[in-house]
Amino acid sequence: MKVLGLIVEYNPFHNGHLYHLNKAKEIVKPDFTIAVMSGNFCQRGEPAIIDKFSRAEIALKNGIDVVFELPVVYALQDAGGFAYGAISLLDKLKTVTDIVFGSESADKQFITEVAKTLSINSKEFDKLLKKELKKGMSFPNARKFALKEFLKKDVNFIKKIENSNDILGIEYVKSILKLNSNIKYNVIKRIGARYNELNLTNKYSSATAIRNAIKMDKEFKEFVPDSSYEILKHTFLKGKGPVFLEDMEQFILTFLRLKRREDLKKTYSFNEGLDQRFINTIKNSTTLSEFLDNVKTKRFTYSRIRRAIFHAIFNFEKEYIDFSNKLGVQYARILGFTRKGQKLLSKIKNVSKIPIISNPSLKDKILKKALSSEKFEINKCLFNWQFEKDILASNIYTMFYPKKTQRKYGVDFRKPIIIEGENERNNYRSDRKRM
Amino acid sequence: MKVLGLIVEYNPFHNGHLYHLNKAKEIVKPDFTIAVMSGNFCQRGEPAIIDKFSRAEIALKNGIDVVFELPVVYALQDAGGFAYGAISLLDKLKTVTDIVFGSESADKQFITEVAKTLSINSKEFDKLLKKELKKGMSFPNARKFALKEFLKKDVNFIKKIENSNDILGIEYVKSILKLNSNIKYNVIKRIGARYNELNLTNKYSSATAIRNAIKMDKEFKEFVPDSSYEILKHTFLKGKGPVFLEDMEQFILTFLRLKRREDLKKTYSFNEGLDQRFINTIKNSTTLSEFLDNVKTKRFTYSRIRRAIFHAIFNFEKEYIDFSNKLGVQYARILGFTRKGQKLLSKIKNVSKIPIISNPSLKDKILKKALSSEKFEINKCLFNWQFEKDILASNIYTMFYPKKTQRKYGVDFRKPIIIEGENERNNYRSDRKRM
Known part of the structure; x- marks a missing residue:
């Protein structure tokens, strides 16, 4: 059985995301596809434009079978922490066979070489890194120049390490190596605009450009799949977004x-x-x-x-x-799944090294049970800490909904969204009512 | 020399305040009148409608010679803490001879009797108080019923202790007794609306009613003196108010x-x-x-x-x-003074038991000098703590100005407002420019 894992933010889900998802499926030909997605706050250090449940719903409608939440303590870290959180979650499920990530270079060999270099503790490399850091550079930049010197590479090499998705890719591979994971990885070339391109360009515009369009109240229909558009609009209408920094x-x-x-x-x-x-x-x-x-x-x-x-x-x-960057994610919180994904979930529950949380109200019970079983690799303190921060992040997030009556506390204690394969439209309605 | 001290909030300064000020002067016939005024936050637990400098300016234009700021750690306390802060400031100046406060009953004998009763540690009274508190009552209410029983008084007595200004009056007298102060006190009957009357009534409407009118964008000209109106409007125009909870x-x-x-x-x-x-x-x-x-x-x-x-x-x-409620105010911060008030200030500086701060940027210097002199009764830690909270309160207050560019940090480091006696209009303009 092949299970494809994707690491995403879907902020918001657009045509480029759909292209990437379908391309990844073409390559891996998975039986199931799961996503680990940032919750209400994203790696750029910003609130997501709409809440994690609505974003999960869009993902499910576009071909993801199960959406897990990347705990906020990883979602709000630099590329290294973000990647480690996501890979540790995927790895600990003990079900995911492949991941596919987009990159500007799409050069798997290059990404692997750099990841391996950075994974081996080398005194010589550390010395070069320190030298660059002393110049007052940011860590990513210092690392870039240290790598160039260490690997004796040319200017083209440098350019590759400047691309944010190549950098993330390197971190994914580093995490796979660190965890000694069996997950295979594939790289595909990103299409369309650079991720931080500010303006709408073609149908493959960046999430940043789409968020900017929404901020300026411009039409953005052609840049996102229909279901994404519909759910975004619906969420705005309810006064639950858009949320901006x-x-x-x-x-x-x-x-x-x-x-x-x-x-x-x-x-x-x-x-x-x-x-x-x-x-x-x-x-x-x-x-x-x-x-x-x-x-x-x-x-x-x-x-x-x-x-x-x-x-x-x-x-x-x-x-x-x-501690989190040492032990990894302590639980896998489900934001939503399809009926098909449900079948995968029952398999995951048998083999996962971390507890699966589908109903956060049962957290204490789940934790207690997990601690009494030898199957799990978790730390009680860290579990509680990561969980508490997820709940806190949601409680702060909702305070910035445009509509005051929507600024609810404890929205995290909703059950996951379930999407029927057949009867999406009806189900969508009834699910939304519960929100 | 007679110096009248008033304890005020002027939130905002209205006709009733002017009446009270003139009445107090009639009674005391002072050479100088000073006010100790809440800063940017008031005793009701709300931000003041406009900033303390503007409110001080209104006071100076209406017959106060020097305005001192009641440190926020007292301004935001219950009647007891508020009164103790204000009286300790007035007392420590060693210049104020008389205070006058308004009260609903205007019954000096009653206020004195109750204040004395509460000042004497009586086990019997404490027992009665505890009994009432156990019923789940608020402290003021429990005290009221305990007093009724302790003093064997009738229903009319109870009514008097329900009035907020009578309660404050009792606390002023208690503080005078506690500090063994030489300050004489006088009580005058409040006129017009009760202080928390919500609606505009006659020309003597309550500050609450006037704030509500401003909130609802209603005209309020007839309820405040002209200079108050002018400065309020001017402050609003600059985007520095009104500020509401x-x-x-x-x-x-x-x-x-x-x-x-x-x-x-x-x-x-x-x-x-x-x-x-x-x-x-x-x-x-x-x-x-x-x-x-x-x-x-x-x-x-x-x-x-x-x-x-x-x-x-x-x-x-x-x-x-x-600690603050034990040692009292640690400094007297000047918000503004008239040319006449300036003469009083030089006298105060000679006798005051606490340092006078007219330029907060010189705080460290002032404190150091004060600590090296035997004349002052201050505690370094407490001084710094009270001062720090005043600065903090202003920095938070300005964040809620309607106009973003006015949300400045460190506005507290402005020098006090100086009002010329003769040439008010011109000076007013030049002063406002500096803000």
Whole structure:
């Protein structure tokens, strides 16, 4: 049995995502396809444009059989932490046989070579890396130049490591190596716009461009599959979106004005002087974009700064993130599945090394049972911590829905969405009513 | 030399305030009149409708010679803490000879009798108080019934202690007794509407009614002196107000969703189960009024709940509030003065037991000098703590200005407003420009 795993954000699901999904299926010819998807916050350090349940529903309608949530403590990390969280989830299910990821280069050999180089602890490489870091570069950039020198490569090589999806690809492979996983990986070439292209171009426009179009109230129908369009529109109509980082501006700035340097220092990602930069910059910022621009340096990228803001808000303690990056994901939370996916789920439940959570209200029961079984590889403290942060992230996310009455607490305790294969339309209606 | 001291909020300054001010001057016939005024947050547990500098300016234009700021750690306390902060400030200046306060009863003998009763530690009274508290009543109510029983008084007596200004009056006198202060006190009858009357009535409408009118964009010219109207309008025009508690709704709810019970428990005023009530209630509230209504009980009044929210936001640690209620105000921050008031200020500086801060940028210098002199009665830690909270409160307050570019940090480091006696109009203009 072949099970394809995809690592996604679907923020929102667009034509390029559908192309990638179908292409991946063509290559792997899987019996089932599952996705591990960011929840309500994404790796760029921003709230997702619509909630994770609606995004999961779109995925299910477009050919994914089961959608799992990538815990927020990974979804809001850099490429390395994000990839490790996602790969550890897929690996621990002990069911996924293949993953496929898109990359700008689509050069599997190159990605493998770099991943292997970075996985071997080399003193020589570390020395080169430190040298570059001392120049004040960001970590990704320093690593890029250190790699170039270490592998004695030319300029074309450098270009490849500049592409965000190649970087992610390298991290996926690194995580597979680290976990000694049996999962096979395939690389396909991304089509259409670069992921952070700001403007709509052709039918394969980037998620960033589509979000910008939505922000400016422009039509975006031609850039997303029909079901994606329908669910996005429906969600907006209910006052549950779109949610943008800018909507959180007043909260974020007020929150940061309350923080002392000591508070920040305890939080993950406030090293290399970022804590002091936050404290100094907040004094000169009346808008969020002003704040981000003023914190930005060669070393601190926008994404890193935005993620750091959420690390502070959600109180991502250093020790627990380090612990998470050692032990991996502690549970697999199901956001939704198709009737077909249900069959896979019963198989997964037999072999998975982490508990499967379909009803978060039963968390304590699930955890207790899992701890009493030898089958699972979990840590009670870390499980609770990761779970608590997921719940917290949702409770904060909903506070920024346009419609006040939708700003509900505890939406995370909804059961997963179930999509019938045959009778999608009717089921869609009845499911939406429960939201 | 007679110096009249008034304890005020002027939120905003209206006809009743002017009447009270003139009446007080008639009674005391002072050489100078000073006010100690709440800063950007008021005792009801709400942001002031406009900032403290603008409110100070209105006061100066209406006959106050010097406006001092009541530190926020007192301004946001119940009647007892509020009164103690204000009286301790006035007393420590060693210049104020008289205070006058308005009260519903205007019964000085009654107020004095009750204040004395409450000042004497009586086991019998404590027993009666505890008995009433056990019934689940709020502290003010329990005290009221305990007093009735202790003093063997009738129903009319009870009515007097229900009036908020009588209650405040009792607390002023208690503080005078506690500090063994030489300040003489006078009581005058309040005119016009009750302070929390919601609707505009006659030219002496309550501040609450005027704030409501402003909220609903109704004309309010006839209820406030011209200069008050002018400065209010001017402040609104600049996008620096009006500021309402409701403007902070999304911030407050998001902030509270992030709080754990352990965090609240460390904070002043989260006793008697209020912490647990906050944690439970936030789960069922999508709006602030819903939250307030759901936390409200016989024991917890709306004002107490609102103040508690700010205690959590500003992190009012229990120990430091207790310390503040023991040692009193640690400095006297000047918000503004008239040319006439300037003469008084130089006298105050010679005799005051606490340092006078006219330029907060010089805080460290002022504190250092004060600590090296025997003249002052201050505690370094407490001084810094009270000062830090004042600065913090302003930095949070400005975040809720309607106009984003006005949401400045560090506005507290402005110098005090100076009003010329003769040439008010011109000076007004040049002063406003500096803001």
